Amino acid sequence: MKTVSFSTTLSQQIAKGNPKNRFPSPAKLNLFLYINNKRPDGYHELQTLFQFLDYGDWLTIDVIDTPEIILTPFIPNLAVEDNLIYRAAKLLQQKSGVKKGAKIHLDKILPMGGGIGGGSSNAATTLIALNKLWQTGFSLQALSDLGLQLGADVPIFVHGKAAFAEGVGEKMTDCYPKEKWYIVMKPDVSIATAKIFADPHLPRNTPKRVLSQLLTEKYENDCEKVVLNHYPEVEEILLWLLQYAPTRLTGTGACVFAEFDSESAARTVFQMKPEHFEGFVAKGANISPLHQLLND
Ligand SMILES: C[C@@](CO)(OP(=O)(O)O)[C@H](O)COP(=O)(O)OP(=O)(O)OC[C@H]1O[C@@H](n2ccc(N)nc2=O)[C@H](O)[C@@H]1O
Ligand SMILES: Nc1ncnc2c1ncn2[C@@H]1O[C@H](COP(=O)(O)OP(=O)(O)O)[C@@H](O)[C@H]1O
Numbered sequence: 001m002k003t004v005s006f007s008t009t010l011s012q013q014i015a016k017g018n019p020k021n022r023f024p025s026p027a028k029l030n031l032f033l034y035i036n037n038k039r040p041d042g043y044h045e046l047q048t049l050f051q052f053l054d055y056g057d058w059l060t061i062d063v064i065d066t067p068e069i070i071l072t073p074f075i076p077n078l079a080v081e082d083n084l085i086y087r088a089a090k091l092l093q094q095k096s097g098v099k100k101g102a103k104i105h106l107d108k109i110l111p112m113g114g115g116i117g118g119g120s121s122n123a124a125t126t127l128i129a130l131n132k133l134w135q136t137g138f139s140l141q142a143l144s145d146l147g148l149q150l151g152a153d154v155p156i157f158v159h160g161k162a163a164f165a166e167g168v169g170e171k172m173t174d175c176y177p178k179e180k181w182y183i184v185m186k187p188d189v190s191i192a193t194a195k196i197f198a199d200p201h202l203p204r205n206t207p208k209r210v211l212s213q214l215l216t217e218k219y220e221n222d223c224e225k226v227v228l229n230h231y232p233e234v235e236e237i238l239l240w241l242l243q244y245a246p247t248r249l250t251g252t253g254a255c256v257f258a259e260f261d262s263e264s265a266a267r268t269v270f271q272m273k274p275e276h277f278e279g280f281v282a283k284g285a286n287i288s289p290l291h292q293l294l295n296d
Helices: 010-015 085-095 119-131 139-147 154-159 193-197 211-218 222-229 232-241 263-269 289-295
Strands: 021-038 043-062 069-072 100-106 161-169 171-173 181-184 245-249 256-260 279-285
Touching: 010 021, 010 043, 010 289, 021 119, 021 154, 021 181, 021 289, 043 119, 043 154, 043 181, 043 289, 069 085, 085 119, 085 139, 085 279, 100 119, 100 289, 119 139, 119 181, 139 154, 154 161, 154 171, 181 263, 222 232, 222 245, 222 263, 222 279, 232 245, 232 256, 263 279
Parallel strands: 069 100
Antiparallel strands: 021 043, 043 100, 043 161, 043 279, 161 171, 181 256, 181 279, 245 256
């Protein structure tokens, strides 16, 4: 992953003037994540607090009169048919019966398999943008239901507001955590969500608590111990950041984030990082930059 300078925050780019066919696709953090149960279908029930970051990818979309979905650039080791952007576009095409297609260009900034939801966010941005450009008229709830077929985290990005999520992530309650500044670091490993959920040592029975209680207790992530046991690269970065600020894993990793009350405090620590640590500084956002853009 490239370390990107702060002029690339989504809101700064939008403020500079944004073409009508260019849509942001922000990252998310799981500010806490608890696993309450394993369902008979193998999925795990969670309680998690999602917040967006003012940082992410961009999708540029041109509608075409033929039904193809043409996606560029090619991402190594990811077949176009498996790309969540392609799958989201095809799903909306199929459910709406629209005869048009699209050329979609992805400017990928977010690391993949990092627990910051890049793929899910790309899928949600595709659904929302094409629903607008194709004039297919689906409600946000209908797009969220479609999104859930693509991945458990797509609905939060369609929803576009920071939220406490339960179930596999589809039951959402709006929430307004402090919009802190974060250092997000991506260890040089990619972690498959399915692998962490399959680990026999994963805690799976954290008692469910009401949101008011969770917000007052120390925020934790039930996946963290298992991830640290498997990936010393994650532990190295987490321990370094913990010297300066509260730091946790997001999602099932591999990214970790440290929280700060100001941009300058975050940047001061970021500047001291060892050369081989990769990451970025970004502000939390309780409204997704995509929704900020579309509602302006
Ligand atoms: C747990 C979270 C928290 O944000 O992790 P991250 O992916 O962000 O790290 C997500 O909800 C993940 O969502 P997503 O990455 O879309 O997962 P999916 O593709 O739906 O699931 C991948 C696999 O992980 C397992 N899985 C996923 C979610 C869940 N609540 N229980 C599970 O057991 C299942 O084996 C599933 O086949
Ligand atoms: N457009 C996309 N961007 C990123 N990953 C994608 C995309 N489409 C499919 N994927 C697949 O989804 C996996 C998870 O991606 P991502 O959402 O970025 O990570 P995470 O779920 O850990 O936050 C990737 O490893 C990749 O195989």
